[in-house]
Amino acid sequence: FQRTIALMNQKGGVGKTTTAVNLAAGVAALGRRVLLVDMDPQGHASLHLGHEQGQGQGSVYDVLMDPGTPIGRVARVVRPNLTLLPGETDMAGVESDLAGAPDRLTRLRSALQSAREQFDFVLIDCPPSLGLLTLNALAAVREVLIPMQAHFLALQGLGKLLETVGLVNQSINKELGVSGVVLCAHDGVTSHAREVVADIEQFFASARGGEGACRFARVYRPAVRRNIKLAECPSFGKHIFEYAPWCPGAMDYRALAEVLVAEQDMM
């Protein structure tokens, strides 16, 4: 059963890219075939894996401009079991480039159709906004994972995020749902963090049995602890498992990858 997951949060700097890259790498290491789509014009997920922009190779931009482009032509195998569809600065102009195109929200979805057989997981790293790029990701997947930090101000953005998921779910993607939250850079010791997590879990509990996009959502465990190694490895173009495979950050993302794979076996 192919799992297609958007890592989204319109708030910046919360851990979307770190989570997308390290979950992709962790799941690939467990033998599943993974496609990682870098939907951010900043191209951080691509940078994180050592990919260099601007060398005339393909990117998500080509696929958005022409959804008939075969994924194989623009994506590249960057690690065993791990294929990257790179992000690129040009994507920043996509709102105007696609303005007026009736299918501008479903271009990525069309393009990924041909990849259904080739990959067990499709993970999409979203930019920090609720614009056209993120909406293309939401239209193309069944699941949303929300990387976030357990801080008071982080909770403030959650309402708007879930509203957007709900809108996409009702209008163009009835299969879309929130699978849950990944806690990033987590400091589990402080009561503040624990209160914020309790708030999120209570909110999800009250969604159970209802009909909203959060009715199956949960807080994923383990939380990913704050660990400087996770901030260092992008500067070497490495994911955490090739940089410091037994550091706390690697242990946490490995455990989360195992959860994602185990869930897939039951789907």
Add this chain to the structure above:
Amino acid sequence: FQRTIALMNQKGGVGKTTTAVNLAAGVAALGRRVLLVDMDPQGHASLHLGHEQGQGQGSVYDVLMDPGTPIGRVARVVRPNLTLLPGETDMAGVESDLAGAPDRLTRLRSALQSAREQFDFVLIDCPPSLGLLTLNALAAVREVLIPMQAHFLALQGLGKLLETVGLVNQSINKELGVSGVVLCAHDGVTSHAREVVADIEQFFASARGGEGACRFARVYRPAVRRNIKLAECPSFGKHIFEYAPWCPGAMDYRALAEVLVAEQDMM
């Protein structure tokens, strides 16, 4: 000599609001009259100080729609020496609301003219983008302070940020310059952080004596250490000095406030 400072960084979650609020409070506590402008539709700076949106009171939005609005009518004194011009969700639509208005970049500047006599410091908390709201802030101030974290991926956005400041400086605000960087949530122990800081300092050193917007820029000291208290106090509507006045976060922001005030005495 009035100091007008935009806290800007298009990258999200780097510490703009935490820095804007706690520097404003720190400088006010030293006896200077401070106006804090919340330029973010998220309204986090306002929330941080206990201000509640949507109660029919004024906000930056009124001032952008009609720069003739007296600041005193929409701003409110929230602490001794500290006046807040609140942010509000309506501001998110300002790009379209002001589309085509020839003065849409200088509305905040016009509105703040009348406040020149009333305040020693004007601090503007910017949203995580380089759009119309941030451009209004850049057009209205002489100085830019860049809150950022000493991580590899954080460096990536700096080029675009400085390019934008340079463009505003050349086109609509010849007085605009980068005063420097405030290091937020800093982990001074790791070599990674120290390498990133060294990179920034080297970059600023090479700008000295030139003619660019960074020729007077420096890395402000002290760096603000990571301290959970800084993430907790917004949930109580308090700045750090009324929440935990002797915690490391308070010590660091107090020291930075003293630097800003001492600099003013020499300007």
